[in-house]
Every structure is written in C-alpha cells, then in structure tokens.
Amino acid sequence: MIVNNVKLVLENEVVAGSLEVQDGVIRAFADSDSRLPEAVDGNGGWLLPGLIELHTDNLDKFFTPRPKVSWPAHSAMSSHDALMIASGITTVLDAVALGDVRDGGDRLDNLEKMINAVIDSQQRGVNRAEHRLHLRCELPHHSTLPLFQQLVEKRGVSLVSLMDHSPGQRQFVNPQKYREYFQGKYHLSDEQMDAYEREQLENAERWSQPNRHAIAELCRTRGIALASHDDATEAHADESHQLGSVIAEFPTTVEAAHASHQRGLQVMMGAPNIVRGGSHSGNVAAHELASLGVLDILSSDYYPASLLDAAFCVAASEHNTFTLPQAMSLVTRNPAKALGLSDRGVLAEGKRADLVLAQRHGEHIHVNHVWREGIRVF
Known part of the structure; x- marks a missing residue:
C-alpha cells in the first residue's frame, strides 16, 4: 500500500510526500508523491502514527x-x-x-x-x-x-x-x-x-x-x-x-x-x-x-x-x-x-504501520481513515 499526497508527521518535522507499507510495517517514505495509480490519495491530510x-x-x-x-x-x-x-x-x-x-x-x-x-x-x-x-x-x-x-x-x-x-x-x-x-x-x-x-x-x-x-x-x-x-x-x-x-x-x-x-x-x-x-x-x-x-x-x-x-x-x-x-x-x-x-508510535522505516489519516474541516480535526498493521480498519 502507498499513501500519497499527505503531510507526514514525523518524529521531528512535518514533510509533504508519500509513505509505503509492506507486510504490515512501514517500508519507506519520501518527500514526493508516488506515480503508481493504485496509491491512496490522502487529499493533503495529515498522516499520523496510530x-x-x-x-x-x-x-x-x-x-x-x-x-x-x-x-x-x-x-x-x-x-x-x-x-x-x-x-x-x-x-x-x-x-x-x-x-x-x-x-x-x-x-x-x-x-x-x-x-x-x-x-x-x-x-x-x-x-x-x-x-x-x-x-x-x-x-x-x-x-x-x-x-x-x-x-x-x-x-x-x-x-x-x-x-x-x-x-x-x-x-x-x-x-x-x-x-x-x-x-x-x-x-x-x-x-x-x-x-x-x-x-x-x-x-x-x-x-x-x-x-x-x-x-x-x-x-x-x-x-x-x-x-x-x-x-x-x-x-x-x-x-x-x-x-x-x-x-x-x-x-x-x-x-x-x-x-x-x-x-x-x-x-x-x-x-x-x-x-x-x-x-x-x-x-x-x-x-x-x-x-x-x-x-x-x-x-x-x-x-x-x-x-x-x-x-x-x-x-x-x-x-x-x-x-x-x-x-x-x-x-x-x-x-x-x-x-x-x-x-510503534512513530512514522519510521521498520515500524508497525498503525496509521491515521486526518484532515481539518473548519475548526475541527476529523479522522478519515485508520490502518492497523497496514490493514484499513476505518
């Protein structure tokens, strides 16, 4: 799975880019979007650790x-x-x-x-x-x-x-x-x-x-x-x-x-x-x-x-x-x-792919999607 077009909330910084998951763990992340058509579009939301x-x-x-x-x-x-x-x-x-x-x-x-x-x-x-x-x-x-x-x-x-x-x-x-x-x-x-x-x-x-x-x-x-x-x-x-x-x-x-x-x-x-x-x-x-x-x-x-x-x-x-x-x-x-x-607890290579995609709507933060060990559960 690849999540595209997100603001990655890393341990010490926020980076616009994409994140790749394989076998339930974070394989890699980048400060650019993937060109693969099957990538999930994060619509510019924040990608957070679970x-x-x-x-x-x-x-x-x-x-x-x-x-x-x-x-x-x-x-x-x-x-x-x-x-x-x-x-x-x-x-x-x-x-x-x-x-x-x-x-x-x-x-x-x-x-x-x-x-x-x-x-x-x-x-x-x-x-x-x-x-x-x-x-x-x-x-x-x-x-x-x-x-x-x-x-x-x-x-x-x-x-x-x-x-x-x-x-x-x-x-x-x-x-x-x-x-x-x-x-x-x-x-x-x-x-x-x-x-x-x-x-x-x-x-x-x-x-x-x-x-x-x-x-x-x-x-x-x-x-x-x-x-x-x-x-x-x-x-x-x-x-x-x-x-x-x-x-x-x-x-x-x-x-x-x-x-x-x-x-x-x-x-x-x-x-x-x-x-x-x-x-x-x-x-x-x-x-x-x-x-x-x-x-x-x-x-x-x-x-x-x-x-x-x-x-x-x-x-x-x-x-x-x-x-x-x-x-x-x-x-x-x-x-x-x-x-x-x-x-778990951070977006880093080798860590468990427990992920939250969230976006701001007006004054409120909404949870759009959640993955646990790379499997979408919400």
Whole structure:
C-alpha cells in the first residue's frame, strides 16, 4: 500500500510526500508523491502514527449503558472498539478498577466480564484496535491485593496504577472537597457520609501502604509498567519513584508534576482537561503543565475523541512551545516508550504501520481513515 499526497508527521518535522507499507510495517517514505495509480490519495491530510491510549474507562459505558443495565459482552466490546478506532486510537489499554469502588456495584460486578471480553476478543482477532489491560488498584481495601494477585497473571496486562481516593489523600487533600464529591455522587445524607468517611479512613490506615508496596513489588518482578495516580506533593513523587513508577498519572499540583518529571516519570494528564481548558475537579490544568514543559503524555480518560483534538490544541496554543510533531508525541511516541513498545508510535522505516489519516474541516480535526498493521480498519 502507498499513501500519497499527505503531510507526514514525523518524529521531528512535518514533510509533504508519500509513505509505503509492506507486510504490515512501514517500508519507506519520501518527500514526493508516488506515480503508481493504485496509491491512496490522502487529499493533503495529515498522516499520523496510530494513537496510543494508556488509561480509558470508556469500556464501562458499554457494559453498563444505564444504571442496573448489563449489556452482552460481545456487543459491548465491539461498540467500544469501534469508537476507539474512529477516534484514531490503534493501541488501547482498557482500565479496570480493582477494590471497593462503590459505584452501585456495577464496576465490581462487571470486572471479570470486561476482562474476559478484552482478552477473548483480542485472542480471536476480532478487534480493530489492539487492546491490552490496565489494572487500577484502589489501595485502601482488603480485597485489592488478592484480586490483583489473581488478575496480574492474565494475558495483556501492560500497566498497573496505584490509587488512593481516601479522604485527605492526593485528589482529596481538602476533606470538604471529598465530602462534596461523594455526597453528590452517591446521594448520601450527612450521617451516612460521616460513617462512609470513617470507614474509608480506617481502611486506608490498615491497607493502603501494605498494598502499595506489595503490588509494586509484583510489578517489578514481572516487568509490568507501574503508574502513580493523583500525586499531590514532592513526597508523593519521591515515593512513586522509589517504588519504580514510570508514569505519573494526573498529578494534581504543579509541585508534584515538576517533581515527577525531574525524577524521570512520564507525566500524564487528561486530554479532556486540554480540550475543556481545565480540570473538572479543580486541580492543575494540563495546559499549564504544557507551558512549563512538564507534560509528557495525554490520555483520553473518559472521552476517546479528545485524544486527537487535544494534541492539535497543544500544537496550536500560544502558551507553549510544542510543535505539531512534539504535540503528537504526547499521544504516540511517549506512551509507546513508557510501555516499552518499541515497534510503534512513530512514522519510521521498520515500524508497525498503525496509521491515521486526518484532515481539518473548519475548526475541527476529523479522522478519515485508520490502518492497523497496514490493514484499513476505518
């Protein structure tokens, strides 16, 4: 296959030309068009590496489309996969939460069903994107470690993140914010909220640190990438670094982002944060970290289409120095590097032909076509 008449977004520059694919990998690219009549006309669009998504809970929406509605696994997985590909995402880590999540039980009830759907569909070769697993471990709970020990052996586990959503920790350093969030989410009375808060504090005191160290040790032993989550202070970043984390997921302050970046962790922020112009929970804005030069990876989190939109937003912003290739690295090369996926993430000879053809229509960037390993899937 040859794609003609495109703007190739390479590692360090944008070049007008063409790209040739053979046997699922990029064979060559040139700063001129091919004269072969069978070449695909890119109509002057951008040809990008396939996007790489490290943290999305988008899968939940399809397995539980409404409260107390459980959807058939095959249909849920297929719909989720189609949306990821339509968003230009060719490698996706589906995030599943372990531990007490108190979402009406839906996530916990669906856990095995979702994990099996990801693994089975990938093994059967029916997915358009390549799907892997991201285990999100809620540390302050007695069930987290036994469940993790069981699931870490599953095929496709590529990332583990350590979370602590107890009051006074990380995302909820401000106890009042904690109360507002959970009372609003679960419709708890003041009395119920008091009891819930006491329970979470007791669980955190007993389980958080033992679980943190045990899970990190298992990840080091198995060579699985480890991520921190919602670090808020330099001390948090120090601890994450010492545990062997390679990614700092959603640091909540400039201090934590700077400290993580200095210690070699890849700082990951939400693409919706970029598109919306700030954090919906009032934490540090991703565009501020971009302007400070401490933003390394973007994740679509809860909105898949935001990943490509955010990369172009970063490149167009007057408040940072990111070129388009550098901005695209936030959603391609850098996440691939963090996971040790050396076969993808850039347009280069010998790399996997995961490709996205995108064009601007007015103010919006549209995905026209997507290829995975040289096969057109959208």
